[in-house]
Amino acid sequence: MPIKLPSFRPRRDAYPPDLWTKCPSCEEMLFNKQLDKVQRVCPSCGHHFRLSAAARLALLLDHGTFVERDAGLQSVDPLGFVDQKSYPDRLAAAQLATGMRDAAVWGTGTLDGRPVAICVMDFGFMGGSMGAVVGEKVTRAAEYALAQRLPLVVVSASGGARMQEGTLALMQLAKTIGALERLRAGGVPYLSVLSDPTTGGVFASFAVLGDINVAEPNALIGFAGARVSAGTIAQELPAGFQRSEFLFQHGFLDRVVHRSELRGEIARFLGYLVPASRRNGTFADEPEPLGLPSFRPLSFLSNLAERVMPSEADAPTNGSGSHDSAHEPSAASQVPPESGAARRAAVAASLPAVPAHDTVEAAVPDPVKQEPERASEGTVDADAHDAATPERPQDAERG
Numbered sequence: 089m090p091i092k093l094p095s096f097r098p099r100r101d102a103y104p105p106d107l108w109t110k111c112p113s114c115e116e117m118l119f120n121k122q123l124d125k126v127q128r129v130c131p132s133c134g135h136h137f138r139l140s141a142a143a144r145l146a147l148l149l150d151h152g153t154f155v156e157r158d159a160g161l162q163s164v165d166p167l168g169f170v171d172q173k174s175y176p177d178r179l180a181a182a183q184l185a186t187g188m189r190d191a192a193v194w195g196t197g198t199l200d201g202r203p204v205a206i207c208v209m210d211f212g213f214m215g216g217s218m219g220a221v222v223g224e225k226v227t228r229a230a231e232y233a234l235a236q237r238l239p240l241v242v243v244s245a246s247g248g249a250r251m252q253e254g255t256l257a258l259m260q261l262a263k264t265i266g267a268l269e270r271l272r273a274g275g276v277p278y279l280s281v282l283s284d285p286t287t288g289g290v291f292a293s294f295a296v297l298g299d300i301n302v303a304e305p306n307a308l309i310g311f312a313g314a315r316v317s318a319g320t321i322a323q324e325l326p327a328g329f330q331r332s333e334f335l336f337q338h339g340f341l342d343r344v345v346h347r348s349e350l351r352g353e354i355a356r357f358l359g360y361l362v363p364a365s366r367r368n369g370t371f372a373d374e375p376e377p378l379g380l381p382s383f384r385p386l387s388f389l390s391n392l393a394e395r396v397m398p399s400e401a402d403a404p405t406n407g408s409g410s411h412d413s414a415h416e417p418s419a420a421s422q423v424p425p426e427s428g429a430a431r432r433a434a435v436a437a438s439l440p441a442v443p444a445h446d447t448v449e450a451a452v453p454d455p456v457k458q459e460p461e462r463a464s465e466g467t468v469d470a471d472a473h474d475a476a477t478p479e480r481p482q483d484a485e486r487g
């Protein structure tokens with residue numbers, strides 16, 4: 089076939105680096121536009137490339153039905169974490185690269201005509217790592233699904249908990265599991281889709297708790313890396329260890345589904361799994377959650393947090409994040425003058441505007457002061473669950 093060149097442009101313009109992708113499995117060179125048309129699955133060997141959150145939503149939901157919620161949530165830097173770069177700089181770089189505020193997006197839409205609450209993760213944003221924002225979005229999606237009796241779909245793509253948020257990232261495991269347990273007790277279905285990769289804290293929490301867990305072919309799924317696992321048990325690992333098919337053969341997954349069939353498969357499951365209706369319009373006679381009746385995980389955690397959190401007198405004052413400093417002149421004076429702050433503010437301004445019903449908010453504005461409050465909220469929520477939940481639908485309608 090003769091090749092027609094559009095014009096004689098400088099070589100670097102004619103061949104931008106993102107024009108072709110080499111398939112890591114069969115080494116075929118694939119034209120990116122062609123690859124996008126086939127949902128980023130290699131036409132010659134079936135290798136599933138990673139999908140961005142936007143592409144994932146477009147793949148699963150009916151066209152134009154997605155309404156994003158809590159778009160304004162973004163991380164702060166509660167620990168003042170610095171490795172080769174400071175955490176706010178890393179966030180800004182990821183925001184610039186992806187156009188997202190954090191590694192997850194949640195909202196509502198219809199899938200084959202059925203309304204769902206959906207949360208999708210994007211590995212392109214800091215390896216899809218789960219910090220306070222990702223955990224909060226999954227939790228809010230589950231709470232909304234419970235309040236509105238909508239099936240919940242979560243698509244995971246994550247390397248695990250975000251180390252830059254330390255313990256706050258690890259706390260998301262307990263938080264998301266708590267919300268999903270209330271969803272389960274309320275009889276609302278939850279479908280988990282595990283894409284490549286689903287590892288670490290995401291694997292250890294919400295990703296494997298679906299009523300149905302489906303995975304894409306050859307996705308890396310596991311808790312620790314293969315080398316760590318092999319070292320721990322001092323044995324060679326079997327072929328295909330931590331891949332979808334291996335986990336399916338060992339009963340850990342319900343299905344391995346090709347991307348082209350994923351939407352249809354989920355729609356079929358949604359046909360079988362219908363949210364239980366709210367009896368008498370209340371939550372009062374819902375089934376009790378399984379487990380030990382006297383053990384309340386949230387009370388336990390908040391008690392623990394109160395003991396280990398420093399008192400306010402010792403609290404360091406550098407807890408305010410970049411977001412606060414952008415909006416409050418008084419807080420800005422506490423941030424050391426650096427070009428990074430201005431650059432981050434510019435990145436924040438370049439991100440898509442937040443819809444009017446959402447406000448830009450920091451997930452954990454000031455952990456030292458907020459944590460005891462959050463913890464006590466959690467306690468109230470756990471103990472007075474029945475009293476607290478009926479208000480949530482109203483909240484949702486207002487929002």
Ligand SMILES: [Zn+2]
Pocket residue numbers: 111112113114115116130131132133134135
């Ligand atoms: Zn290939």
